[in-house]
Amino acid sequence: MATIEDVAKLAGLSRTTVSRVINDQPYVTEEKKQRIIQAMKQLGYVPNSSARRLRSQKTETIAVLLPRVTNPFYGNLIEAMEERASELGYQVIVCQTHDSKQKELDYLQLLHTKQVDGVVMTSVINEWEEIEPFLQSGPIVLCNEYRAESQVSMVHMDHRLAAYESTMHLIEQGCRRIAYVSGGRESHVSFERKLGFTEALQEKAITFHTEMVIDWAENVQDGQRAFYDLTENFPEVDGIFTGSDEVAAGIIYEAGQSAWKIPGDIAVTGFDNQMLSLLMVPSITTISQPVREMAEKTIEVLYSQIVHKKVYQPSRYVYDHHLLVRNSSKRKTLSFQ
Incomplete structure (x- = not known):
């Protein structure tokens, strides 16, 4: 040799x-x-x-914390991150928190014990005061998630505005009894989306029914269950905002099994523009995020902080989103009364 x-x-x-x-x-x-x-x-x-x-005292490794890799949004995000990191000579390890506060802290220990050079957090479950001490061990960048009180760089879109536009679309289609169905009750992203949802209702003087809020739905099966919970308790529901195309798909599937017409009886919107949103019948109205652009920017920002090892000014990169109107919500437009 x-x-x-x-x-x-x-x-x-x-x-x-x-x-x-x-x-x-x-x-x-x-x-x-x-x-x-x-x-x-x-x-x-x-x-x-x-x-x-x-x-060199570097591992050339980055840890990416995410709730669950089976969510296509996170799957696409991590794929784009891994590709950009590889181009820069770094490898990525995926850490699924499953929305566990303890798992989140355990994975952050990788930074403290110098097993990784930096961390990307796509969600934050703990209070920021629990996260902040880890910054003494290395850089952290938030992607998708954002916290106003944090002193780190953030890469995201405006979830509040996206939810507002999606809800306003339902209102413009004639919906008046609109339910909110999402997951990640501890997530700041979910909090921002609910704010956008309620702002749209308030602007059009539509009553916000707290009983029509479901905050545990994250996948197709949850969407199926949410459909029955809503229609059994609130048969007058005529619009549903969801925080996931998977959840929207579950609702639409069960609506079809129960002879409810989509969007005639209930108009439904999803989130993330997953491939599933195009394959469903009817196709799902959804919010499209620039996943690859956000992923690449996140890795580039973290890489720069790792390499230069100097005091830096936290930066905030806010990307545009697009509301893609499809058949799950498209009715004959009605004037607001």
């Missing part, structure tokens, strides 16, 4: 110069770099990445 001494001998250079090239250090001419690279190829020499990381 070739050694660094063998590379130095074949290239006609010192072991120190070879080491500087392997560790990507400055002050080596391009001509010498190419001689060393050619010698390494000829000998089949592969640098010991673990030793190199130990010397």
Whole structure:
């Protein structure tokens, strides 16, 4: 097996110069770099990445905390993050919290114990005062989630405005008894969405019925259950805002099984523009987020903080969303009365 001494001998250079090239250090001419690279190829020499990381005191690893990877939104987000991180020479480990406060803190220990160089949080379950001490061990960037009180960079869209526009769309389609169905009751994102929902109702003087709020629905099965809970207790419901295309799909499926017409009897909106939203019959009106752009920006911001290791000004990157109106809510437009 070739050694660094063998590379130095074949290239006609010192072991120190070879080491500087392997560790990507400055002050080596391009001509010498190419001689060393050619010698390494000829000998089949592969640098010991673990030793190199130990010397640089970097793991070249990023942890991404998310509620559950089975949600297509997070699946697409993590895929785009992994691709961008790989381009920058970093690997990504996925940490599912399942909305557990303790799991969230346990995974943040990876930063404290220097097992990762930085952390991306796509949701925050604990109070920020519980998270903040971990910043002494390394950088944290929020993606999708945002907290006004935090002193970290954030990459997200305006969930409050998106929920407002989606709810206003239901109102414009003639809905007056509108239910709110979402999940992540501890999430600040869910809190912002509910604010946007209630603002739209208040603006049009429509009564907000707290009994028509479901805050535990996160997947298709939850959507099926939510449909029965709502229609049995509030048969007059004529519109449903949901925080997920999966939940919306569950509602639409069960509505069809129960001879309720969508959108004639109940207009339904989803969130995230998952592939499921196009495959359902009827197709689901939804909010489209620029997932790839947000994911790439998040990794780039975190990478910059890891590499430069200096005091930085937290930045906030807010991306635009789009309301995609499809058949699950599209009625003949009625004037508001």
